[in-house]
Amino acid sequence: MTYCVGILLRDGLILMSDTRTNAGIDNISTYRKMHVLADADDRLILCMSAGNLSVTQHVLGQLAEGLPPLLADEQPRKIHHVPSMFRAAQLVGEAVMVAGRELKPALEEAGVSSGISLLVGGRIGDGPLKLFLVYDAGNFIECGADTPFLQIGATAYGKPILDRAMTYDSPLDEAVKVALLSFDGTIRSDLSVGLPFDMVVMPADPARPVIRRRIESDDAYFADLSRRWSMLLNESRATIPDPPFLNGAAT
Amino acid sequence: MTYCVGILLRDGLILMSDTRTNAGIDNISTYRKMHVLADADDRLILCMSAGNLSVTQHVLGQLAEGLPPLLADEQPRKIHHVPSMFRAAQLVGEAVMVAGRELKPALEEAGVSSGISLLVGGRIGDGPLKLFLVYDAGNFIECGADTPFLQIGATAYGKPILDRAMTYDSPLDEAVKVALLSFDGTIRSDLSVGLPFDMVVMPADPARPVIRRRIESDDAYFADLSRRWSMLLNESRATIPDPPFLNGAAT
Numbered sequence: 001m002t003y004c005v006g007i008l009l010r011d012g013l014i015l016m017s018d019t020r021t022n023a024g025i026d027n028i029s030t031y032r033k034m035h036v037l038a039d040a041d042d043r044l045i046l047c048m049s050a051g052n053l054s055v056t057q058h059v060l061g062q063l064a065e066g067l068p069p070l071l072a073d074e075q076p077r078k079i080h081h082v083p084s085m086f087r088a089a090q091l092v093g094e095a096v097m098v099a100g101r102e103l104k105p106a107l108e109e110a111g112v113s114s115g116i117s118l119l120v121g122g123r124i125g126d127g128p129l130k131l132f133l134v135y136d137a138g139n140f141i142e143c144g145a146d147t148p149f150l151q152i153g154a155t156a157y158g159k160p161i162l163d164r165a166m167t168y169d170s171p172l173d174e175a176v177k178v179a180l181l182s183f184d185g186t187i188r189s190d191l192s193v194g195l196p197f198d199m200v201v202m203p204a205d206p207a208r209p210v211i212r213r214r215i216e217s218d219d220a221y222f223a224d225l226s227r228r229w230s231m232l233l234n235e236s237r238a239t240i241p242d243p244p245f246l247n248g249a250a251t
Numbered sequence: 252m253t254y255c256v257g258i259l260l261r262d263g264l265i266l267m268s269d270t271r272t273n274a275g276i277d278n279i280s281t282y283r284k285m286h287v288l289a290d291a292d293d294r295l296i297l298c299m300s301a302g303n304l305s306v307t308q309h310v311l312g313q314l315a316e317g318l319p320p321l322l323a324d325e326q327p328r329k330i331h332h333v334p335s336m337f338r339a340a341q342l343v344g345e346a347v348m349v350a351g352r353e354l355k356p357a358l359e360e361a362g363v364s365s366g367i368s369l370l371v372g373g374r375i376g377d378g379p380l381k382l383f384l385v386y387d388a389g390n391f392i393e394c395g396a397d398t399p400f401l402q403i404g405a406t407a408y409g410k411p412i413l414d415r416a417m418t419y420d421s422p423l424d425e426a427v428k429v430a431l432l433s434f435d436g437t438i439r440s441d442l443s444v445g446l447p448f449d450m451v452v453m454p455a456d457p458a459r460p461v462i463r464r465r466i467e468s469d470d471a472y473f474a475d476l477s478r479r480w481s482m483l484l485n486e487s488r489a490t491i492p493d494p495p496f497l498n499g500a501a502t
Contacts, residue, residue, distance in 0.1 A: 188411055188414050203501070209498075242424035246462055248460050
């Protein structure tokens, strides 16, 4: 399994992914799910992936080589050449469709789950930061301000804290903290999601630096956050009065 | 969708279920998912249900009428007559198998999801409290002390708080509080789960009263718990230091 979150705020874009992959419960390894689709002077576009690893790699391979040109004498179509983030999401969606056509029949015959989903985020030129969720059929949706995050993989464990705490106006550092709490809850409840995490933070202000960081299993900040959060949750629970309707049932 | 939790502690058994049911997103109604299978001097056995409503009712109908006797001159087999909770779970599982055989072919042909799952809990005579999860195939597992709870329906949203806070030695009132927090997180993230909740608390000590309560949408305690918990989570988050690795990226 996998857990990836993309968060698009007024102040910037946050992408965070875990790195655990498994083929059966006894074959677990670490695999990067944060992929750079384009990193050039005029653009930084990343993609996070969940689902069948071979289908994902087929998509990434196509995007790296470029999709076949629409006219015979043109160049292969690459993320490096698209004029907008919308077109980038379209190209990723097209690669997902092609991979599905080529791989799904055999996978389905073998009874192997073939579904994937991708989060595509970044910026081209001076354009706005954008975040898209590309579904298994190649269609996609864009993240908006009302619910400023998109998730793929094991999404439910970490969703309540995002629902409670994440707004479009959350500051970047607060949002990174909430994202890490969302991952903390997920890895406690789902063994198929695990450290290290990959994180990319792109500030809306292009003058500020892009942060790329791998949060390792011995990361001091994450360990402290996790320990504090457990303690705070325990203390908070203790301050809530006990239910008044157990008269005589509880000691 | 549905959310039901059964919690089996040293001090007693807690069953809690929501009441929202939907056939499509535009056809939502309130439906009791906490069913009394037997309520007599020598036994109290309840069942909570998730999944296809018609299959569930087929199971409950069979159990009420009794399953066909094994010998021609015997009485129908009912939960009221089984000698142990294990036999009760077996009888429920048999009813699930029969319902599946009778209903699944037509439902699958119609493309309707036919799966159900059930939590069966209670006590017979002076025996110990027991809790079972009966799967769609009619097989079942018993709740043990290491993970003293079982969930059905939309289980993931509310699992992290149970994983963190629920132990076999939790007092009953604390455990009811944690169960309500688990429901609070779930209804925030999943519109298909909603108030009112049905709750039954059976103390391990047979001298103490069994509590049966419907927690309505205007329940003062639950509203206060939900408001306090939101406030406490916000305060707790604020006390965790911001990540140190966003140098220059965040304002």
